[in-house]
Amino acid sequence: MKKLLYSVFVLCTLTSFGQKYVDTNNPKDEEVKSLLSKNNDLNAFGALDIKVGDLMDERALLVGAYGGFIINRRYLFGVAGYGLVTNVEFEGLVPGQATPKQLSLQGGYGGIVIGGTIAPRELIHISIPIVLGAGSLEVVDKDFFTNNPADSEFTVENSVFFVAEPGIEIEFNITEYFRLGAGMTYRYVSGTELENVKDEDITGTTAMISFRFGRF
Template sequence: MDMGNVMKWITASALCLSLAAGLSGIASAQEAQTLISGNVTHGGFGGPEIKFGTVAGSPGVWVGGRGGWIINATPNHAISIGGGGYGLVSDHLAGIQPAGSENLYALSGYGGFILEYTNRSYRLAHITVSSLIGAGAVLLRDKEYETVNEDENDPFFVFEPSLSIELNVTHFFRIAAGAGYRFTNGISDFGYSDSDFSAFTGTLTFKFGKF
């Protein structure tokens, strides 16, 4: 190989390496942009939750669970992002029944994204404000034959804000009791409407985690 070509190749390679190193230095000097910056702290929790309300005017009980990721908590303020899901465990005769029978019962569940704000969690008792936004469905259960036709369901949108008083039991365990309102939209089958599932709710929550 001609020595002149070799020198040209070496020179070009050196220039490319220098340019790459320079660009890398510039990129490393610029910190990546993020939604949450600074010294980010993390926590989290999970646990069972019981909800009390009404279904078509009769008392109803929903059982489920929720969890959340706590971001940058301070003694005065904390925000958590998470989700939850709940199922109706109380018996409710469906709004429509076959002639001469009362075997059909309502079966329902819902869940979604939960955003929660906690105020002054260092206090023994403190306040939390949360909102759930998600979806659910109403189905029918034949109590006599213990069957559920999952192909026939009535989906709905749900929005549920609530206010709770939370108690610090230990450093890793909290209990919260609260009240809210469940708004539903889209229910129109099986003899039900939105007004049958939209109702004031009471909640009892058990949280285990790092707060």
């Protein structure tokens, strides 16, 4: 049910950012409006994001950035990338061992980012970013090689996965070239092939703060 609702949400959002057609009785006056028209206003931007959420039932911090172009002050398109910066530990199994032990999770994700802004000229407005892409996870045993303290880590297993992360932010125009946003995202993960980590262990809600710079 969650997958169906999410698919409908993404489809509706993408459709709202698509082309808009204005038909008239006179073919000569027919106008086709599109996001990539040469008449549109196009500006570059970059942003730093800090996200806090739960991974493996542990509170985790992810830091990343995204950048691209803003079209007509409303629509954005670019690329994004995020990485796990805190140590997420959990009890898991190392192949060949029957006793569970403390393991660590490492990884990140990235992809394209699309979205839109409602009332961008207002002091306080709404921004809706959506990240679509892929990521990579590693399950690491930090004390596997006990005879080599300098390099004791061992990668127990690793996997790539698909990620889709829609979000909503309340954004403030601090200056003409700087915006500060705060909001929530829902990170949906699918396709992990790990014994110790399932899709639902890294799917969930995050709180975020965003620092965006550019010509708005």
